[in-house]
Amino acid sequence: MNYTVQELTSMIYVIGSCEENCFLASRVYAQRFPERRHPDSRSLENLRERFNRTGSVAYEKQTRTKTVLNEENALAISLAIVENPRISVRDISRDLGIKKSSVSKCIKQNKFHPYHFQLHQELIENDFERRIIFCQWAQNQIAENEDFFKFVLFTDECTFHRNGFVNRHNFHYYDTQNPHVVEVNHYQHNWSLNVWGGIVHNFVIGPHIFEGRVTGQVFLNFLINDFPRLIHHLPDYIKNQMWLQLDGAPPHFSANVRQHLTENFPGQWIGRQGPTGWPPRSPDLTPMDYFLWGTVKSDVYSYAATPQEDMVQRIFSANNPCYA
Incomplete structure (x- = not known):
């Protein structure tokens, strides 16, 4: 007024x-x-x-932000982004006195895209050389056979916790009135599931759920008793030339497991101290980490936490055993 x-x-x-x-x-x-x-x-x-x-009772004049997206303003916006790629549209608008809508328009016109961060494990000094060696080996295999990696069975274990996660940023509950939705995420009695899975060609293998802690002997029993059943549905042309990849976790490195792999995949398994070494701390080199587990967890955790039996059913439903 x-x-x-x-x-x-x-x-x-x-x-x-x-x-x-x-x-x-x-x-x-x-x-x-x-x-x-x-x-x-x-x-x-x-x-x-x-x-x-x-010293005056008069109302102060409102300083309007610049609305004209001229060449000078566009250059200033671009320089702000180049100097600090993490800067926000709001900060640019405030620092330069240009409307946020104009800043967004300029960013879009200059084809800047707000890429999201990717989380990676920390690499130690020797890891870089191992990654280079593995990638050079992979390039040689592709040079001889461009379909080589279609016959590599990439495997990994993943832990599913009872409470999972709830991203409140992307969670909505539509209703005509506020239902005051509450999501429980702290429990006195927690539990988790260790799940094994794999991808080869366009087939998803598994899942297999371990009972309790995974040790070298537990993993060896899995390879002997459960693994043949899980790959039974694969076509013979895949099984006859298939390689097996393991990430070198302690259960994979036990002497009995490595001996079993050497006898059943002679010269055709990738892992710690295997015929072909797997570079440690390299989840970006396997589709299990950058594709499968993220997709499965999105499905499994899309609903509220449930009893363990229900989560097992969700894991099996999310892992289509036929095609990726």
Whole structure:
């Protein structure tokens, strides 16, 4: 609500007579000028602050942000992004005095895209050389047979926890009235599931759920008793030339497991101290990490936490055993 200069001047006099007590001044002003509009205490506080800052009762002129997306503004926006790729549209708008809509338009015109961060495991000094060696080996295999990696069975284990995760940023609950939805994410009795899975060609293998902690002996029993059943449906042309990849986790590295792999996949398994070494801490080189587990967890955790039996069913439903 805008007041006249005369009204604002009267308000300042009343504020001064009330020793700058704006709550009292609002009551005194209403009694002294019953025929006028009556400001509340907050309006009088704003007037007092403006008068102390500027020495005038007049309203301050609002400085409008630049709306013209000329060449100079476009260059300034681009330079801000180049200097700090993590800067936000809001920060650019504030620093340069350009409307956020104009900043967004300029970013789009210059084909800048807000890429999301990817989380990776920390690499130690020797890891770089191992990754290079593996990639050079992979390139040689592709040079001899461009379909080589269609016959590599990539495998991995993943842990599913009871509470999973809830991304409140992307979670919505539509209703005509606020249902006050509450998501429980702390439990006294927690549990988790260790799940094995694999991908070869366009087939998803598994899942297989381990009972309890996975040790070398547990994993060896899995390879002997369960693994043949899981790959039974594969066409013979895949099984006859298939390689097996393991990421070198402690259960994969036990002497009995490596001996079993050497006997059943002679010269055709990839892993720690295998015929072909797998570079440690390299989830970006396997489709299990950058594709399968993310997809499965999105399906499994798309609903509220449930009993363990229900989560097992969801895991099996998300892992289509036929095609990826």
